[in-house]
Amino acid sequence: MSELTRVERKTSVQIVVDNLKAYYFVEQDGVTKEVKAVDGVSLKVEENSFLAIVGESGCGKTTLAKVLYGAVNSNLLIVEGKVCYLFGEARYELSPTVNTLREVWWEKVAYIPQGSLSALNPVRKLKDIFLDLATSHGVPFEEGKVKAHLEMVQLPSHVLRMYPFELSGGMRQRSTIALATFLSPRVIIADEPTSALDVVTQRNILRLLKDIQMKAKSTFIFITHDISLVPGLADFMAIMYGGCIVEYGPTKEVFSQPLHPYTKFLLSTIPTIGDKTEKQPIPGSPISLIDPPPGCRFCPRCPYSKKVCKEHKPDLVNVDGQKHWVACCLCG
Ligand SMILES: Nc1ncnc2c1ncn2[C@@H]1O[C@H](COP(=O)(O)OP(=O)(O)OP(=O)(O)O)[C@@H](O)[C@H]1O
Numbered sequence: 416m417s418e419l420t421r422v423e424r425k426t427s428v429q430i431v432v433d434n435l436k437a438y439y440f441v442e443q444d445g446v447t448k449e450v451k452a453v454d455g456v457s458l459k460v461e462e463n464s465f466l467a468i469v470g471e472s473g474c475g476k477t478t479l480a481k482v483l484y485g486a487v488n489s490n491l492l493i494v495e496g497k498v499c500y501l502f503g504e505a506r507y508e509l510s511p512t513v514n515t516l517r518e519v520w521w522e523k524v525a526y527i528p529q530g531s532l533s534a535l536n537p538v539r540k541l542k543d544i545f546l547d548l549a550t551s552h553g554v555p556f557e558e559g560k561v562k563a564h565l566e567m568v569q570l571p572s573h574v575l576r577m578y579p580f581e582l583s584g585g586m587r588q589r590s591t592i593a594l595a596t597f598l599s600p601r602v603i604i605a606d607e608p609t610s611a612l613d614v615v616t617q618r619n620i621l622r623l624l625k626d627i628q629m630k631a632k633s634t635f636i637f638i639t640h641d642i643s644l645v646p647g648l649a650d651f652m653a654i655m656y657g658g659c660i661v662e663y664g665p666t667k668e669v670f671s672q673p674l675h676p677y678t679k680f681l682l683s684t685i686p687t688i689g690d691k692t693e694k695q696p697i698p699g700s701p702i703s704l705i706d707p708p709p710g711c712r713f714c715p716r717c718p719y720s721k722k723v724c725k726e727h728k729p730d731l732v733n734v735d736g737q738k739h740w741v742a743c744c745l746c747g
Pocket residue numbers: 439440441450452470471472473474475476477478479490640704
């Protein structure tokens with residue numbers, strides 16, 4: 416068990432991710448290779464909190480979101496570790512041999528995938544999509560309740576008569592959020608829920624997600640490549656690089672005292688009004704997750720790297736005796 420998850424069971428901890436490894440298996444030149452998309456992730460998510468998982472494209476965010484939801488298949492397998500959800504006395508788990516998370520899909524754990532169209536059946540009107548969801552969970556379909564729920568996400572009730580392709584991008588995303596929250600799940604995992612939207616719609620949707628989380632006191636996991644969206648939204652943030660979490664902590668603290676060089680790079684890319692300094696891109700390119708470097712994954716791009724970084728894969732260690740963790744040979 417990793418240091419981060421070796422804690423006493425506290426009622427406020429809702430999700431425990433322990434040394435989770437989830438790999439894709441792909442054929443390359445007739446040889447099966449592992450894409451180590453999630454490679455030893457440990458996390459604790461507190462009940463009624465908002466966690467943002469941030470990182471560049473290809474670092475494994477979507478894969479982590481999928482496995483947190485329990486959406487594994489023959490191509491994506493859990494090879495080690497586990498995810499455990501605690502709902503009061505009830506416990507649901509995903510490991511190489513067990514997957515009981517499907518039992519709580521929609522009712523306790525909901526997933527908003529990247530691209531709202533993938534969550535909405537394109538050949539069903541919105542009313543039928545809600546009807547399918549209600550009946551498949553043994554909930555009576557009451558149109559009045561659905562309309563009130565749509566109002567909560569600021570959608571007019573006439574959308575119930577429309578097909579997903581007839582809605583604007585923002586309306587589709589609100590519909591997806593309405594669907595995901597309809598059965599009042601305790602945990603909502605949203606993968607880049609605003610990436611295809613204009614800036615104004617994006618801000619409105621993010622405000623809506625935060626309002627829902629605070630009113631329903633649910634636990635929210637928000638996946639994004641855009642670190643500038645995190646303040647004001649997330650209580651905690653996890654920075655992901657090369658399939659691993661490299662820094663984790665309260666958002667305010669990570670922003671005010673970033674420790675990992677990769678976090679510092681990400682923060683330095685945020686534009687601020689009046690700042691005329693030239694923004695430097697992060698040097699180099701992301702590593703291959705088929706053949707990652709043996710030591711620190713960020714080492715090939717890190718300007719401060721030393722011999723130890725090439726040889727030793729750093730663990731996520733606590734730096735303040737509280738909730739700030741970092742995986743760096745030089746700043747642990
Ligand atoms: N179905 C798949 N089969 C094989 N490899 C995959 C599959 N999906 C993703 N990958 C690989 O897994 C790694 C992590 O991808 P993932 O989509 O989780 O990253 P991400 O951080 O969410 O990126 P993005 O923000 O671009 O979606 C990448 O190397 C990607 O090429």
